[in-house]
Amino acid sequence: MATTTDERPLFIVLLGPPGAGKGTQAKRLAEALGLPHISTGDIFREHLKKQTPLGRLAQQYMDRGALVPDEVTIEMVRERLSRDDARRGAILDGFPRTLAQAEAFAAMLAERGARLIVPYIRVPEEVLVERLSGRWICRAHGHIFHEKYNPPKQPGVCDYDGSELYQREDDKPETIQHRIRVYEEETAPLIEYYRNQGVLVEIDGNRPMDEVTWALIDAVQDALNQKSTASEDA
Ligand code: AMP
Secondary structure: OOOOOOOOOEEEEEEOOOOOOHHHHHHHHHHHHOOOEEEHHHHHHHHHHHOOHHHHHHHHHHOOOOOOOHHHHHHHHHHHHOOHHHOOEEEEEOOOOOHHHHHHHHHHHHHHOOEEEEEEEEOOHHHHHHHHHOEEEEOOOOOEEEOOOEOOOOOOEOOOOOOEEEOOHHHOHHHHHHHHHHHHHHHOHHHHHHHHOOOEEEEEOOOOHHHHHHHHHHHHHHHHHHHHHHHHHO
C-alpha cells in the first residue's frame, strides 16, 4: 500500500464495541501497513495463560467483563510501545478504552511526535451479540472465526495453523451484555473525544469482512494524504 513520505510514526486506534471486528481488521491492517498489531486483550490473555501476577490480576476483571484498572493497563501499553517493533507505529485494538487511557496515550504520542488515525467501526447492538456468541479463536495465533459468518473449513480447527479453536470465557451471553454496557459507559465517550480532535473516521462495520477491510485501508490512505497536504501547507 502506498504511504506518504512523512517519517513520523503512525498509530491507528481501532475504536468500536466488542464484536465490531476490531481484532480481525487490526490483523489485516497491520499486515497491509507493516506495523505491529497490539491488542491489550490478547496481552492480558497471554499473561493469564502463563499465570503471571499480571495475568492473575487481570483475570479478576476479565471474567466479569469489567475493565482492568487504568494504571495497570497504561503501564503495560507504555512498556509494549517502548519495544523496537513499535518504533514506526502500531495498530491498537482494545486500547484506549477510557478517557484516562486516551489522555495517557496522547502523552505517549506527543513524546514520539506521532500521527494518529482513529477509525470507528460502527455495528448495531443486535449484531454484536450474535457475532460474539458464535466466535471461535485459535489457540496458537488468535485467528478469529465465526460458526456462521466465517466458519473454519473443519470445525474446531484453525485453517491457518491447524491449532485448536476455543470460545472465550467472556463470550458467554451474560458477560457479553455486560461488556457492551461497559463499552457504552466507558469507551463510547472516546468517539466524541477523537471526533473533536479531527482524527475520527467512521466505518460501517455491518457488512462483509473484506468490504470493511477495504473501507479501512481507503480511510487510512485518505487520512494520510490529507495530513501530508496539511503539513505541506503549514
Ligand atoms: P478484548 O479482547 O479487547 O475484548 O479484551 C478482553 C478483556 O480484557 C476486557 O473485557 C477487559 O477486561 C480487558 N481489557 C482489554 N483491554 C483493556 C483496556 N484497554 N482497559 C481495561 N481493560 C482491558
